[in-house]
Amino acid sequence: MKCRTILWRSLLVIGVVLCFGGGLAIYYWPSTFSSLVEKHVVLSEGAESHKLWMEAPMQLTMLYYFFNLTNPEDITNPEKQLNFVEMGPYAFTQRIEKENVTWDSENSTVTFTQRDWYYFDPEMSKGSLDDEITSLSIPAVMAAHKSRDWNFWNKKALSLTLGQTSTITSTHTARELMFEGHEESLFTLANTFPADEPVPERFGWFFEFNGTNKEQTFTMGTGERDIKNIGRLWKFDGEEETGYFEGECGKVRGSLGHMWAPNIKKTSITMFIESLCRSVTLPYSGETVVQGIPAYKFTGDVKMMDNGTLDPSSACYCGEDGQDCLPVGGLNMSVCHRDTPIVISYPHFYLADPWYTQNITGMQPDPEKHSFYMSLEPTAGYPIDVRARTQLNVYLKPSSHISLLSEVREVIFPIMWTEGRAVMTPKLLALTHKMLAGETYGMMACASVLAVGVVLILVSGVLYWMSSRRDSAEIKRPPGEASGVAVPLMGTSSIPHGNKPWTDLEPTTEGGYRYTNGGPK
Template identity: 25%
Template sequence: MQTSPIVLSVIGAIVIILAGVLGFAVFPNVVEKTIEKELRLLKGSDTWNKWADIEAPIYLNFYIFNVTNADEVIESQGLVMPKLQELGPYAYRQRRQKIDPRSECRNPSTCKQTVKYEQNVTYFFDQEKSGDLSEDDIVNVVNLPLIAVIKMAEGLIAGLVPPGSPPGTADQFLAIIGNLVNTEHLIKKDVRVGDVTFAGWDVSSFLALKALESMLPGVIIEFPSEFDGFRFGVYKGRNGTTDGEFEVYSGTKAASQFGQIKNWNGSPSLTYWNSSKCNALTGTDGSIFPPFLEKENPIVIFNTDLCRTLELTFKEERTVQDLKAYRFAPSRQLLQGPDQNPENMCYCLRENTTECRSGIIDVSVCRNGAPIILSTPHFLDGFEGFSLAMGLEPSREKHETTIDIEHRTGLLLEAHKRIQVNVEVKRKYVAQFANVTDDGMLFPILWVDEEAAISEVDVEDFKDRVESPIKTINIVRWVFMAIGIALVLVAIIVFVACRKSKSKSHV
């Protein structure tokens, strides 16, 4: 009679041990190995096909800053601060296709560890998502081409004026240039939104500067590449183009390397900044991530718009289309000025380091000298003087960059990459902005929200291939754990019952 509870307890213990070993060690390890095997950029694989031709909806949403007091700003020559009205979103759907993605990979055990590719991005205006807004809407915006030409002229004049020239000689030359383009003003009025974004507006008035070639023998006026076709747009030349050639690790040797950048345009590092740390080329391109992310470890992205890598830290857990996600966002220290974060000194290329304020990145170093300053929208977490002067209202919910990732697979579930394009305006010896304040202005022209979200089809595919097996394993291991515990409990009950029965039989 005593053999039965012993057998039951032994069987129960074996079931509990097997449930623990298989459910908490073996099966999860099998799932992990399966994820690692799936997340490889092997030509012909499902991962490769979805990566090479991204079908998930991606939008570039433009928010234009319309200057409502344009005439006052123009007439005051920059003395009156502009009043800004935000218009948007003007939504453009993206199509992303890899051009000639290639690797010498036929067998995972012998293949090359990297994949080379360029990514062609094409934009299409989406009227439905834009609502009542249209590319034909008319706005007044800061005249970025004028500011760029004046800056170009300053460099030209600096090379022409010999040392020892009378004071003001350079200013006189600059005044001549301002007069040659006297039809242009600090604010460009009545511009189509479609011309501000991709099509470009007419800048043929700057051809008047060619007169300098006859006035100054030996001088040749070469306009910036952004003036090609004598039309200028903030995103002109970027529709149907690429951001250069990437070489990334395929993940065939180590899952942790999946998507990590090895080279960009043939180089393992950047050359823009003042230290090897800031020039380090690390992370992914922001569309794919390695699996098994931990909250303690930041994700790293190389952003070609900002010409640098960015670290995003864990912010919170959230749910995206019924899937658990880790949200990552830039820390406040990321874009702090060197006065607050000395580690960012290498991004400050100015002689006067106090001009390197928080929340902004001077990208003129990688934009052929164009006076473009990128920042967070509405200068979120940046120098308060910028947003207060323009009447902007930064909001973390609306203006913060966020990336939501399924942490086990590194699958991108939702992303909002938000960047503002600004122009630095300083007082110059030209009539157009002779009254700009001594400190100058950081004048926003627009901000963009690059929005991506996993499709419903991919959600269902993820659930079938990852969630369902994991749920099944969880159910099975707890069922067997419960069976084992039940057998042990039954054995105890039987044992106790037998002891009582035996005690009664002796009475």
């Protein structure tokens, strides 16, 4: 009996200890795991995270879709709408090299520049780079826009020059419109006059971009002192403000999109987009699964393309006195694109005011194809699926001082839309799967300890019950049976002479036994 008591008591103590320890482990494991993740993702020179960051942990692809104007002869005809047909995509894989990297451990920041390389991908493309596309003659429109504040004689001289050297529309190949550029007589002429900076002799939307370091510096948080600052952009070109917009609209805010702080919340994320010269906010739109990894999805809404109509805090993007304000759906970006009347929208004017399409046809907005979104793995903050989609348009207006443009209609002329696509590299994907598996296995181990403790407590309870039952049965049995010796049930013939006889045992109502006739004497 003593051994059985020691056994169930020992199991009970061990079970209680395991339950307590397992419960604590389950409670503290999420925070412990978060601390381990934070130590792993902090950006520091020579660490594994540094190598991933330098190599660009995302596979980057740029898709370019151009709008081909099918009726350029009607550009001065107010009775007919301009018709556009989408061409492409023309796909390029993108490789980003980080250069001039400077670490500042005191401020927990890293400053660097970027060199971008683009390589044509015919398999992902639809069409050839030799496809011919009819579009707006951008140099002529640029010159007309810049001359709006010139004096009469300068305007007149420009009007005569444009009338002899330019047309409203022009046709060029896709490669000429992008990286290779095409010869532009207006630019050649402009270089014959003294200027603060030379004008390139060729025009292309991305001419001289390929393989070029634009020498724009980015100062980003490393998260060493405060993990919340990892990936946060502190300065752009050495300044905390862009200089293009007033107030909050001009401040550098958010992430560059490469890295985010761990433990993402279901609220919103903010990122700085260099080509837009501003920060944008993407609200949380739901949960998703990408390549087997659970993620939070953040999608741009109509407020991202607002100038204060829906969100008063965006009114500062309109410029002084709101003279650059457009209806909801388009952002006037001329201030940061060499005073070219650039308007940015979602592709096909998705979520835009009908004003944008009143004079054109061919737009087919589709949220599946044209929304701007980013999916982040919430534990480590890794971007695992990005579709950055924007459309480049030109605000075409009739000009009273430029004869070439005197009869054109007012229209937001769609040029092209782009999709910046980013997915995880196989290396980062494998690391992320291991990380999530570690979180799951760790919780399973904690739960297993708790489960073993519960089982031991149950076993100790069963042993205690069995032991108690045996002890009770021994107390209620006859002495001889309890000792394991048979008690003879004797009659009078077995009793010596002179003794009073006693008879057999009989059961009692209490569950025991008693002797009849008073028992032995």
